[in-house]
Amino acid sequence: MELLNALVALANYVVIPAVAYGSQLALGALGVTLVYGILRFSNFAHGDTMAFGTTIAIFFTWAFQGLGVTLGPLPTALLALPLGIAGCALFVLGTDKVIYRFYRRQRAAPVILVIVSMGVMFVMNGVVRFMIGVDDQNFADGARFVIDARSFRDATGLDEPLVLRLPTLITLVTAAIAVALLFWFLNRTRTGKSMRAFSDNEDLALLSGINPERVVMVTWIIVAALATTAGVLYGLEKSFKPFVYFQLLLPIFASAIVGGLGNPVGAVVGGFVIAFSEVGITYAWKKVLEYLAPTEALEPSGLVQLLSTDYKFAVSFAILILVLLFRPTGLFKGQSV
Amino acid sequence: MKKILLASAATALVAGAVSAQDADPVRIGIILGFTGPLESITPAMAAGAELAIAEVNEAGGLLEGRMVEPVRADSTCIDSAAATAAAERLVTTDGVAAIMGADCSGVTGAILQNVARPNGVLMISPSATSPGLTDAEDDNLFFRTAPSDARQGVVMAEVLQERGITEVALTYTNNDYGQGLADAFTAAFEETGGTVTISASHEDGKADYSAEVGALASAGGEMLVVAGYTDQGGKGIIQNALDVGAFDAFFLPDGMVGQVIVDELGSGLETSVGTLPGTDSAGAETFQGLATEAGFDGTGAYAGESYDAAALMMLGMAAAGSTDSAAVSATIMDLANAPGEEILPGQLGRALELIAAGEDIDYVGATAVELIEGGESAGNFREVEFTDGSIETVNFR
Numbered sequence: 001m002e003l004l005n006a007l008v009a010l011a012n013y014v015v016i017p018a019v020a021y022g023s024q025l026a027l028g029a030l031g032v033t034l035v036y037g038i039l040r041f042s043n044f045a046h047g048d049t050m051a052f053g054t055t056i057a058i059f060f061t062w063a064f065q066g067l068g069v070t071l072g073p074l075p076t077a078l079l080a081l082p083l084g085i086a087g088c089a090l091f092v093l094g095t096d097k098v099i100y101r102f103y104r105r106q107r108a109a110p111v112i113l114v115i116v117s118m119g120v121m122f123v124m125n126g127v128v129r130f131m132i133g134v135d136d137q138n139f140a141d142g143a144r145f146v147i148d149a150r151s152f153r154d155a156t157g158l159d160e161p162l163v164l165r166l167p168t169l170i171t172l173v174t175a176a177i178a179v180a181l182l183f184w185f186l187n188r189t190r191t192g193k194s195m196r197a198f199s200d201n202e203d204l205a206l207l208s209g210i211n212p213e214r215v216v217m218v219t220w221i222i223v224a225a226l227a228t229t230a231g232v233l234y235g236l237e238k239s240f241k242p243f244v245y246f247q248l249l250l251p252i253f254a255s256a257i258v259g260g261l262g263n264p265v266g267a268v269v270g271g272f273v274i275a276f277s278e279v280g281i282t283y284a285w286k287k288v289l290e291y292l293a294p295t296e297a298l299e300p301s302g303l304v305q306l307l308s309t310d311y312k313f314a315v316s317f318a319i320l321i322l323v324l325l326f327r328p329t330g331l332f333k334g335q336s337v
Numbered sequence: 338m339k340k341i342l343l344a345s346a347a348t349a350l351v352a353g354a355v356s357a358q359d360a361d362p363v364r365i366g367i368i369l370g371f372t373g374p375l376e377s378i379t380p381a382m383a384a385g386a387e388l389a390i391a392e393v394n395e396a397g398g399l400l401e402g403r404m405v406e407p408v409r410a411d412s413t414c415i416d417s418a419a420a421t422a423a424a425e426r427l428v429t430t431d432g433v434a435a436i437m438g439a440d441c442s443g444v445t446g447a448i449l450q451n452v453a454r455p456n457g458v459l460m461i462s463p464s465a466t467s468p469g470l471t472d473a474e475d476d477n478l479f480f481r482t483a484p485s486d487a488r489q490g491v492v493m494a495e496v497l498q499e500r501g502i503t504e505v506a507l508t509y510t511n512n513d514y515g516q517g518l519a520d521a522f523t524a525a526f527e528e529t530g531g532t533v534t535i536s537a538s539h540e541d542g543k544a545d546y547s548a549e550v551g552a553l554a555s556a557g558g559e560m561l562v563v564a565g566y567t568d569q570g571g572k573g574i575i576q577n578a579l580d581v582g583a584f585d586a587f588f589l590p591d592g593m594v595g596q597v598i599v600d601e602l603g604s605g606l607e608t609s610v611g612t613l614p615g616t617d618s619a620g621a622e623t624f625q626g627l628a629t630e631a632g633f634d635g636t637g638a639y640a641g642e643s644y645d646a647a648a649l650m651m652l653g654m655a656a657a658g659s660t661d662s663a664a665v666s667a668t669i670m671d672l673a674n675a676p677g678e679e680i681l682p683g684q685l686g687r688a689l690e691l692i693a694a695g696e697d698i699d700y701v702g703a704t705a706v707e708l709i710e711g712g713e714s715a716g717n718f719r720e721v722e723f724t725d726g727s728i729e730t731v732n733f734r
């Protein structure tokens with residue numbers, strides 16, 4: 001019983017939040033890593049791309065809700081997601097055509113593209129705020145819980161509750177599907193293979209007749225899809241606020257770099273490493289240890305919290321610096337930064 | 338000859354300006370966070386202050402018939418630089434005689450030090466409650482009709498003690514207000530023999546509070562005390578704690594009590610309790626009647642305090658016979674406290690008559706104002722519960 005309580009507390013406060021957050025970060029990091037691998041620059045506008053796609057999806061969600069179209073217990077936002085992706089894809093393709101292509105033709109150094117992406121970031125920042133405002137937007141509807149605290153306690157007789165919210169479950173399932181689709185696309189389809197070839201060696205790929213503009217276009221569409229999915233899931237599970245999405249840039253980059261920039265597997269693993277570190281290091285382990293301690297004397301008197309929750313973002317920074325110092329190519333072999 | 342002409346023209350201009358000023362209205366700055374974390378309660382606060390001003394104007398104005406004119410400005414509640422600039426504009430451009438505000442403790446301190454003291458302008462805040470402001474250097478220019486949180490901390494501890502709760506977890510918004518209230522509450526609660534299992538700050542404006550709630554839940558406690566803001570992190574913490582089943586009872590101090598949070602969390606707050614400044618004096622009811630007539634919600638947090646703040650500064654001007662802040666400040670304590678005839682809301686005209694006749698008044702107002710040393714309200718609180726989707730007062734302290 002004590003052991004079960006400990007496990008349930010751990011699952012409720014650490015594992016479930018971290019897995020959900022980790023999948024959102026992984027989707028974000030995949031987008032960053034694709035841009036880095038194929039277009040060869042760090043895209044600072046990624047957080048705002050997420051915010052833009054989510055904004056479009058929110059507008060369509062509201063429209064559907066207004067028309068009375070819903071998915072029953074599932075959130076309406078899932079229905080609006082493809083439209084959000086389409087809108088976001090159009091926007092990033094336009095950005096590419098107007099801005100990035102110019103620098104690509106000049107064969108501009110990556111550092112110039114990074115600065116250019118910062119400019120794009122500020123513009124998108126403004127566009128999003130202009131469209132939807134700076135406030136919190138709540139667009140989640142449908143059922144709230146798969147397992148709620150009271151029914152879990154009643155069913156199991158444990159002291160600790162276990163809660164699984166529907167948006168959390170949807171996050172996990174959708175993220176898994178998105179990642180599986182992406183890997184299938186990159187490894188099995190002709191376009192995916194040409195993207196990988198382009199990423200490995202641009203000149204060789206051009207010589208073998210791969211059309212670079214097409215590769216770039218497909219990359220942007222995939223990036224828009226990943227960013228919008230990540231953004232909508234984050235907004236559904238937590239809440240949507242433009243500034244928060246901008247701030248997500250740090251953990252997303254940390255995830256991509258920890259996993260190895262340019263390496264999709266690394267991006268997914270990196271997302272979970274960052275999420276579990278952020279939640280685990282700032283969690284107060286007192287309760288779990290109390291359940292596990294065999295005698296009262298061994299129970300901890302303090303909170304057993306490594307860092308206060310204020311320092312959540314500092315955890316991503318610390319891991320980022322450690323990885324850059326000791327393993328610049330990341331856990332999986334990516335490009336060094 | 339030319340010089341003489343110029344000089345006389347200048348003199349005439351100056352003389353004209355002086356006489357024009359006499360006919361000028363007396364301006365009072367109302368600086369509150371019309372945008373920012375308190376934006377949902379500030380409209381009623383401003384309306385409260387403007388109600389008092391309208392009442393004085395109806396009674397014939399101040400200082401031999403000069404009308405009083407409110408000038409609104411935005412304190413943003415959180416951005417000290419913006420608040421200072423707004424207050425500076427009130428004093429230099431609009432030429433206000435006194436400042437009613439600001440709302441949040443941080444910006445109030447900033448305005449006091451950067452604008453009010455350098456310019457020697459009287460300032461009465463209706464809602465800055467940080468204990469830190471009690472000892473702030475103020476050249477005797479700063480008063481507040483709200484009690485310090487040191488007092489609210491004691492009241493909160495009393496409420497918990499009476500309900501037999503001895504162990505609580507505490508989270509506070511990371512600013513002057515949250516920190517001050519958390520410290521005051523912890524000290525008072527531990528004195529009554531209670532235990533605070535964890536005192537953790539939270540940042541406002543985040544999307545996700547699961548890590549914060551995880552730490553709070555691990556520390557445990559019978560109740561979670563949330564010293565935050567209704568529109569901000571405070572609500573996020575409660576929502577998350579309810580979702581994961583970490584706590585089911587919450588203690589909501591003044592910054593958290595608002596109809597918005599009750600509407601959004603609904604039955605989740607059934608077992609929760611809150612405190613906010615308030616009194617059962619006759620003044621409170623009269624004020625609510627006047628507010629309803631004027632078309633705003635008089636039960637809103639700090640609406641009554643705002644009325645009182647504006648009323649006190651105008652009565653002060655009448656008593657001092659000028660708008661000079663130093664002279665006005667000297668009268669405030671006497672006006673607010675006994676002895677004298679008690680003045681309730683709606684009786685400002687009567688108060689002006691008494692002052693003109695040279696008699697003492699004891700301003701009671703909407704919130705039973707009683708100023709103690711340091712120029713702050715002694716503090717009356719109401720204890721509220723959240724049943725059936727409304728805020729119900731169960732006790733006065």
